[in-house]
Amino acid sequence: MNADDLxxxxxxxxxxxxxxxxxxxxxAGSIAFALVGLVRGRTSLxxxxxxxxxxxxxxxxxxxxxxxEESKRVSFCGSCHQPMAPLVAALATxxxxxxxxxxxxxxxxxxxxxxQWGAAAAKRAGMTHMLHTITGAYEFPLQKKGAFDVKSCLxxxxxxxxxxxxxxxxxxxxxxxxxxxxxGCTGDCHPAAHPESALNGVxxxxxxxx
Amino acid sequence: MLRLASxxxxxxxxxxxxxxLRPAGNSAIVFTxxxxxxxxxxxxxxxxxxxxxxxxxxxxxxxxxxxxxxxxRVAP
Numbered sequence: 001m002n003a004d005d006l007x008x009x010x011x012x013x014x015x016x017x018x019x020x021x022x023x024x025x026x027x028a029g030s031i032a033f034a035l036v037g038l039v040r041g042r043t044s045l046x047x048x049x050x051x052x053x054x055x056x057x058x059x060x061x062x063x064x065x066x067x068x069e070e071s072k073r074v075s076f077c078g079s080c081h082q083p084m085a086p087l088v089a090a091l092a093t094x095x096x097x098x099x100x101x102x103x104x105x106x107x108x109x110x111x112x113x114x115x116q117w118g119a120a121a122a123k124r125a126g127m128t129h130m131l132h133t134i135t136g137a138y139e140f141p142l143q144k145k146g147a148f149d150v151k152s153c154l155x156x157x158x159x160x161x162x163x164x165x166x167x168x169x170x171x172x173x174x175x176x177x178x179x180x181x182x183x184g185c186t187g188d189c190h191p192a193a194h195p196e197s198a199l200n201g202v203x204x205x206x207x208x209x210x
Numbered sequence: 211m212l213r214l215a216s217x218x219x220x221x222x223x224x225x226x227x228x229x230x231l232r233p234a235g236n237s238a239i240v241f242t243x244x245x246x247x248x249x250x251x252x253x254x255x256x257x258x259x260x261x262x263x264x265x266x267x268x269x270x271x272x273x274x275x276x277x278x279x280x281x282x283r284v285a286p
Contacts (some may be wrong), residue, residue, distance in 0.1 A: 022232040027230075034223070037216035045260055048212070056219045063226040067241060070233035079234035082254035130239050131251055202240040 010109070017069065023062040030055035071126055083142055084129075084199035094195045098186055104207055107156070142200035148184025218252030221245075249285045 004011060006151070033051020037043045070076055078088030087099075094100040102108045132138045157163040168174060168189065177183040186193045225245030229237045 024230050026226055027227050031220050031223045034216040036218040037212050038220065041213055043212065044229055045263055047258050048256055048263075053253050053260070054217055054221050056223060056253060059223060059226055060246065063241060063245075066233070067229060067238050071238060076233065076235060076238075079236070084235075127242075130235075130242060133235075133239065134243065143218055 015111075017066075019062065019066050019069070023059060023066055026055055026059040026062060029058055062101050068123065070124050071123070081199040083138060083140070086201065087142075090195050090198040095197070096191050097195045097198075098191050098193050100195070101191070140201050141196065142201070143199075144193070147181030148186060150181070150185060153185050211255055211262075213254045215255035215259060218248050218255065222249035222252060 030051055033043075033047055033055065037048065037052060074088055074091070078085045090097065091100050091103040095104075103110070163169060174183065178185070220246045225237075225241055225248070229241045229245075
């Protein structure tokens with residue numbers, strides 16, 4: 001159901017970022033300086049220091065910040081390469097996996113749902129994904145690497161009454177096993193995080209979010 | 211050297227502008243693995259060029275051969 005058809009109450013409030021305007025202005029200034037150097041083959045020391053060293057470097061710092069911010073978006077995750085796109089598309093279509101259940105109930109943010117826990121670790125993982133994409137060093141079906149991150153569930157659920165009332169959650173042995181990474185939430189007691197059909201890297205990139 | 215540095219910087223800046231205009235996985239990969247090395251090379255060349263010109267100016271100021279009949283003079 002399209003939010004625009006339902007009325008303004010169902011449209012997410014705009015949250016524009018203007019960092020890109022600053023970035024484009026700095027990059028354009030740097031290009032102007034560099035064009036003079038390229039065409040004339042000479043320039044002043046001050047112009048070279050500003051236009052070929054300071055401005056370009058600052059432009060890339062801004063670009064890096066911009067990329068960090070944009071890479072939080074779910075649409076960004078699905079925009080890049082074949083393996084991730086079906087996972088993102090399944091958020092809006094699948095009805096059984098944990099990720100889609102959370103997504104469709106609005107239990108997670110629809111803009112930056114993928115990596116809202118542990119920004120630094122997520123960025124490190126993102127860089128690894130980039131390298132895997134370039135080198136093609138991945139295999140289908142995709143598999144979870146390492147122990148399941150129970151903290152990503154506890155971040156919201158640990159303090160809810162419904163979660164606390166569940167008898168299994170009160171079992172101390174199970175608690176220890178979960179916190180040590182021996183047992184995870186998904187796949188054992190709860191459905192898998194993503195549908196199996198989305199782990200084989202087929203289908204175009206159709207992000208469910210912005 | 212200046213022309214090469216300028217060309218590298220221009221290409222690197224075009225890459226970052228592409229990221230601003232279309233922030234997606236592909237442009238992020240190009241920014242990280244193509245744009246950044248190009249920028250590093252361009253900035254490095256520019257620094258070398260600036261230092262060489264700066265050194266040439268300093269040497270010219272203390273070189274008596276540049277001043278006919280003048281005594282050697284060290285710049286303050």
